[in-house]
Amino acid sequence: MHDNPSDPDDWQAPSGAARNYVLKLYVSGITPRSEEAIRCVTAICRERLAGRYDLEIIDIYRHPALARDGQIVAAPTLVKQLPLPLRRMIGSMANEERLLAGLDLRPRAD
Amino acid sequence: MVEHSVSAVMTPPGIAKCPTGIRGLDQITGGGLPRGRSTLVCGSAGSGKTLLAMEFVVRGVREFGEPGVFMAFEETQRELTDNVHSLGFDLADLVQQKLIAIDYVQVERSEIEETGEYDLEGLFLRLNYMIQQTGAKRVVLDSLEALFAALPNEAILRAELRRLFRWLKDQGVTAVITAEQGAQTLTRHGLEEYISDCVIFLDHRVTNQIATRRLRVVKYRGSAHGTSEYPTTIDERGLSVLPLSSLGLAYEVSDERVPSGAERLDTMLGGKGYFRGSSILVSGTAGAGKTSLAAAFVDAQCRRGERCLYLAFEESPHQILRNMRSVSYDLEPWVKAGLLHFHAVRSTLYGLEQHLVALHKLTDEFHPAAVVVDPVTNLLSMGVTDEVKAMLTRVIDHLKTLGVTALFTSLTSGGEATERTEVNISSLMDTWVLLRNLEASGERNRLLYVLKSRGMAHSNQVREFLLTSEGIQLTDAYVGPGEVLAGSARLQQMARDRAEVLTAQQRTARRQAEIAEQRRQVQSEVDALQARAAALTDELRLMADEEQWRYQATADTRAALESARQTDVNGEVKP
CATH class of the missing domain: 3.40.50.300 (P-loop containing nucleotide triphosphate hydrolases)
Structure with a gap:
């Protein structure tokens, strides 16, 4: 998982202080894609953000108004509300590299 | 331009129509947009696409009692409300009454990270949620092109749009989808591929510094429609189209x-x-x-x-x-x-x-x-x-x-x-x-x-x-x-005419007088001659009398003489 062992922690937390993550994962019902997204996100959170994250999983089928409030277009969408900048990761979260990049846990490859 | 006779446009169409309430547009489409289907409205920036879409929804509520949903990708609810306020539409009130639902969909390319397969279920749900809330019969998507800019995977997007239009049809709503005009194509992202029931093209051009707007119904499946470019304006009452369907010279005439x-x-x-x-x-x-x-x-x-x-x-x-x-x-x-x-x-x-x-x-x-x-x-x-x-x-x-x-x-x-x-x-x-x-x-x-x-x-x-x-x-x-x-020339001419008449009259009078005079002269000559004739007659008579008298006198004298002489002449001796 860590291609560059010296890097990630130093990079993602220059101050060394743990930044709190506020995450919302919007899924549309229990589909294989939703399940995959939930699995990937919770795994990342456990591994990389242990103790400093707040993850809320929302089923937009049951709470369509929340989809509206959260400006959700695609599903699944993971919204990183904090730390800023706000970012939306769309898709099944299977591409871990991009997911980490979106969470500012790793520099973008591109 | 091709003229469509009214009978062609007005023929009862095979498909149900959804009136827009926009002046003129319903006439050229023979009653409105295809009900239960999607209509693509395309045109360049500023050609009035959003206005047409908004009027479709607002007039739908106000004139036809059909609630509507407006999904905006470019303007916020507040901006939309302000924009149509000048047309006398109180959007906020209609939203309050749950007759219209507006949703501003914000998609920022910079915020988005693609992490795998996805669908646009979020969009579907939001639409569905609004349709449920209002009982909408009309839906506007203005404009879907924002999605092309925001979502990196065009293949997924296209598949999802296809699904969206099918879904809209299944919902039984009449939809208006706006799209920006492309360089060679009707729309920049080829949305006309998906929406083929009815396509309306709005044109905004400037010639001689004067802007003109035109509207053309590019196609309308299952219905006759005017194919000309129709002059269009945007004024304080919104969009209006001049339905120039020529009436085929069939109007009634009056003897009055x-x-x-x-x-x-x-x-x-x-x-x-x-x-x-x-x-x-x-x-x-x-x-x-x-x-x-x-x-x-x-x-x-x-x-x-x-x-x-x-x-x-x-x-x-x-x-x-x-x-x-x-x-x-x-x-x-x-x-x-x-x-x-x-x-x-x-x-x-x-x-x-x-x-x-x-x-x-x-x-x-x-x-x-x-x-x-x-x-x-x-x-x-x-x-x-x-x-x-x-x-x-x-x-x-x-x-x-x-x-x-x-x-x-x-x-x-x-x-x-x-x-x-x-x-x-x-x-x-x-x-x-x-x-x-x-x-x-x-x-x-x-x-x-x-x-x-x-x-x-x-x-x-x-x-x-x-x-x-x-x-x-x-x-x-x-x-x-x-x-x-005309004018004084006429008056002058008339005066001249009058003068001429007068002169002629005078001339005649003079001539008459002359003739009368002549006649008088002749008459007097006649009189004189007659007098002379009378005198001569008198003289003649006088002469005759004189002769008679002289003869008598002579005879008398001779008789007296003879008597005195006692001459017997021829034996006749007078005693």
């Missing part, structure tokens, strides 16, 4: 007559005036009295309690009112009574289309019995002659269908044949009154002819057209050998 406002002109027109619903052209050079004749016509209509619409392209209403008062046509009371409506704009203010749409709109709102366009030639400055003529044809057709009498004044520039109108519209006119200036002996005078008047016996005489403080007066012009005289 309306007065022209000048009594003598009525006489020239078979004694009764113009036909109701006919088109009248008054042409002439500058200052020939066209506006006055128009004012007389307006005055006559208002006097009969009929409404008149006056389109002034040259003068302001006040100027017209003031000027016409000087020739005894006080139009102000009619304006106050609501019988006369002035629509005064500089013709160069906006494009030809807009003028015609305005005329259309005014006739629909004001229901005039007569319309005056003064002068129609000013419309020329904004288009190619053919175009203007085509437009005018349609306007005239429209007015004729409504049975509105239309009077057009046409300015003929000096040096041109007066029988030529600049717009070449004379063939469209039923009655053509020509005003001519006659310049002679240091003054200009006005002459009036009735060049043609279809369907009535009309005078072929030239009349002198006088603008007096008692209004328009027509008098017989002096028609002498090879010339027509």
